[in-house]
Amino acid sequence: MGVNISAPYIYVCTRMRMRKSKLLPKEEYQRMLNMSVSEITRIVGESEYKQEIDELGTTFKGIDLIEVALSWNLAKEYQKIQEITPGTLKQFTQVYLRRWDIQNVLTILRGKMQGVPSGKIKEILVPAGSLDKVALDRMLTEESPDRIIEMLKDHRMFPVLTREYPLAKESGSFSHMENELYKHLYANIINDAKSGVKGGASFLAYIQLEIDIKNVKTLFRLRADKVDEEAREMFIPGGSLSLADFASLNAIKDLNEFIDMIRANISNDTLHVLLDEVKTKKGGVQYIEARLTRVQLEQMEKMSKRNPFSIHPILVYLEKKKYEVFNLRALARGKESQLPSEKIVDYLVM
Amino acid sequence: MAAEAVIAAVDVGMSVEQIAASQVGMKAIGAGLAVGLTGIGTGVAEMGIGAAAVGAIAENKDFFGLGLLFTVIPETIVIFGLVVGLLLLFL
Known part of the structure; x- marks a missing residue:
């Protein structure tokens, strides 16, 4: 490396x-669990999100204010990081941020299909990828999804979009398209990391970790939902698991056997500790997912200590920031819909 | 010592004056190396610390004093070199 x-x-x-050291600590989330939405807004407004909360305070109220402020802050932060990273680190950061393009395009397509007003869609977009605010705004002005896809003619994901769109339009569901886009994205990222650029090996190590965790999450979710037919489609190649492993893992009904098989297939100490815990303690799928994310972050933290001046410290921050925003959003949304604190805590990554 | 030097000088065909002059020259080269090499060492050491300090200051201005202090700590290396150089030249 x-x-x-x-x-x-x-x-x-x-x-x-x-x-990273400025991110909210665990205790802060625990304190927020006992607060109302307006109190959470106040706390958020006093932290790193002050500027956004102040700017948007006149246009939005309550839960919308938090949501929009969080998205804006995340996008601003990601743009800023792209500006300050040098050389190949910038290239890798941009490659990592490409996933937001998928999320934004799918949000726009879904919104347009369901006739959601442009203003509402715009609130939840995070212009962090290669499609910037201007490009997204232009897409939002279009009414028909066909035209939106046409606008992406020069974009990397255009071949997948044109291939999958007719099917998605017919079925009215974009989930298959989403899976295909992510598979395409990861295949591309792996290609970029393997292209021999300096520092590619550390980036590849991170991507493989992410794919592993994503596949394990999918497996746990499939078990909880008891869906078998589309399992193969949700598998992302490139990690420690092969498609055959994935399918055979998905076929195992017994939880203990299932966990032992994952242990045998993926070598990761932090993951093994979690799997042992899941064996003895029953937890909801949300809880397991949040814990798996935690495993990923801990592993990344370890990697960033092993390679202190590589892409890893940047990726750790980008990921942790993303989950801070997710956590705050989950907290605010949970409080808004009056979920009990014990339920909300399962969704938080801390 | 002097006798040996004379013999050596006779061997290579140098006079006593020439030997004295060459000793001064060698001292000057030693002093130059002492300051020059330690200067390079200091530069290399300060590169990392300076870059990290500027990074920290960019995020939080309160680090200015501490960052500056840590950045100039390797300066001691070149000062040692300077002291050695001065000792060589004037003692």
């Missing part, structure tokens, strides 16, 4: 560590 000690790498990795 090689140690890189050039000054720009040290500079940007230190900035990321400083930013």
Whole structure:
């Protein structure tokens, strides 16, 4: 993996560590669990999100204010990081952020299909990928999904979009298209990481970890939902599991056997500890998913300590920031729909 | 010592004055190396610390004092070199 000690790498990795230290600590979430939406808004408004809350305070109220402020802050943060990262780190950061393109395009397509007004769709977009605010705004002005797809003619995901769109339009569901887009994305990312660029190996290690965790999450979710037919479609290649492993894991009915098989297939100490815990303690699928995310973050944290001046410290921050926003959104949404705190806590990654 | 030097000088065909002058020259080269090499060492050491310090200051201005202090700590290396250089030249 090689140690890189050039000054720009040290500079940007230190900035990321400083930013990471400013993220909300676990205790803060626990305190927020006992608060109302307006109190949460106040706390959020006093933290790193102050600027967004102040700017949007006049246009939005209550839960909408938090949601929009969080999305704006996340997008701003991601744009800023792309500006300050040097050389190949910038390239890898942009590759990592490409997933937001999928999310934004799918949000727009879904919104348009269901006739949601553009203003409402715009509130939940996160312009962090290669499609910036201007491009997304232009897409929002179009009424028909066909035209929106046409606008993406020069984009990397266009071949998959044109291939899958007729089917999605017919069935009215974009889930198959979403799976295909993500598979395409991961295949592309792996290609980029393997292209021999300096630092590609550390990036590849992260991507493989992410794919592994994603596949394990899918397996747990499939078990909970008891759906078998589409299992193969949801598998993402490139990690430790092969399609055959995935299918055979999905076919196992007994939980203990299932967990032992995952242990045998994926070597990751933090994951093994969690799997042992799941064996003895029953938890909902939401809880397991949040814990799996935690495993991923812990593993990334370890990797970033092993390679202190690589893409890892940047990725750790990007991921942790994303989950901070997810957590705050889950908290606010949960409180809004008056869920009990014990239920909300299962959704939080902390 | 002097006798040996004379013999050596006779061997290579140098006079006592020439030997004295060459000793001064060698001292000057030693002093130059002492300051020059430690200067490079300091530069390398300060590169990482400086980059990290600027990164930290960019995020939080309160780190300015501490960052500056840590950045100039490797400066001691070049000061050692300077001291050695001065000792060589003036003692």
